[in-house]
Amino acid sequence: MADEIVGFLHNLSPLKHSDKTKYFDVQVQTKNGIVRGICFAHQKRGEFETFSNTKSPVKMKNVSQKDEGHHRTILMNSRTQLEETNVDFDFVEIPPIENISSLSAINENQLVTLKAKVVQLSGEKIITTRSGPKKKREGFLVDPFGSIRIVIWESFCEDVEDGETYNFKNIRVKNDSSEVYVTTPPNGCSIVSTSPFEGILVSPSKLPDSFTTTTVIADIEGISNFNAYISCRSCNKKIHSPASTIVKCGVCDMRQKKETCPPHFHLQMLLNTPTGIVTVTIFDDIIAKIVTIDKAVLTTEMEEVITSTMLALPAVEVSFKNNSKIVTDLKVPDD
DSSP states (O other), X not given: OOEEEEEEEEOOOXXXXXXXXXEEEEEEEETTEEEXXXXXXXXXXXXXXXXXXXXXXXXXXXXXXXXXXXXXXXXXXXXXXXXXXOOSSOOOOOOOOOOOOGGGGSOTTOEEEEEEEEESOOOOEEXXXXXXXEXXXXXXXXXXXXXXXXXXXXXXXXXXXXXXXXEEEEEEEEEOSSOEEEEOOSSSOEXXXXXXXXXXXXXXXXXXXXXXXXXXXXXXXXEEEEEEEEEOXXXXXXXXXXXXXXXXXXXXXXXXXXXXXXXXXEEEEEEEETTEEEEEEEEHXXXXXXXXXXXXXXXXXXXXXXXXXXXXXXXXXEEEETTTOBEEEEEOOOO
């Protein structure tokens, strides 16, 4: 629901990326405290920078609010409007935050001890491992100097709560080539509640799915732009204009038999959601969750079968990316 917020802007971040979403952070000093702001319209950064540099109070219209655990975050997009205003409280300097974790220099598998606050903590899941099913939760640890993802296993899942601060003793540093994170080892680790930090803490760089994805119950009211194609057996990228029996991938240059290339398709759905009509793009791997597909025969007849089957579905629960409108999940809710 659209809303507005009034305050001063502090510590505007550079452009960041979460998956394929561009955004920037800003701290908003309101009359009642400091809240995190996230703007998904990168072209508006210059406007935010002007208000931040001049230390002028600003009213931001058409914003929305997300509550993640104990955290309130203000979300902004291209519809958000900024205008100068008057306030009955003073500008307060907020020291800039270092977004660098000291753990990035630690060797993999080293045990460390640190004080940190737990944020964006997930629910408990049961994961099948080589040693049997295990309980698992994920979240982020933040302190005044950085943020890092944490994976929590088994009995430690019950030792932490979102928004609380702890002394973590002997947690293990891991590196999976794309990021450094920490995890609870099976032995020798302890998590003890402690007093919260007094200063401003770093915000995690990765955004929760709820910030970038919409999940709604909707009616499928139309199907269009059915597009069948083949993909490369090596890199899985789409192969364009496969006119001959031997085709070449434009990405990895792999030459291959056309008949061995996996077939795929995507189409667009017109959804009637509680907030209005939305057109989304859905790929065959998602459609296959609820419609039986023979992808070896992607003919006009198969297109008709898929279209009629999907239009006959009752209201569905659909999740899609806010920016690209690509569907990430689709299911028929239980009665």
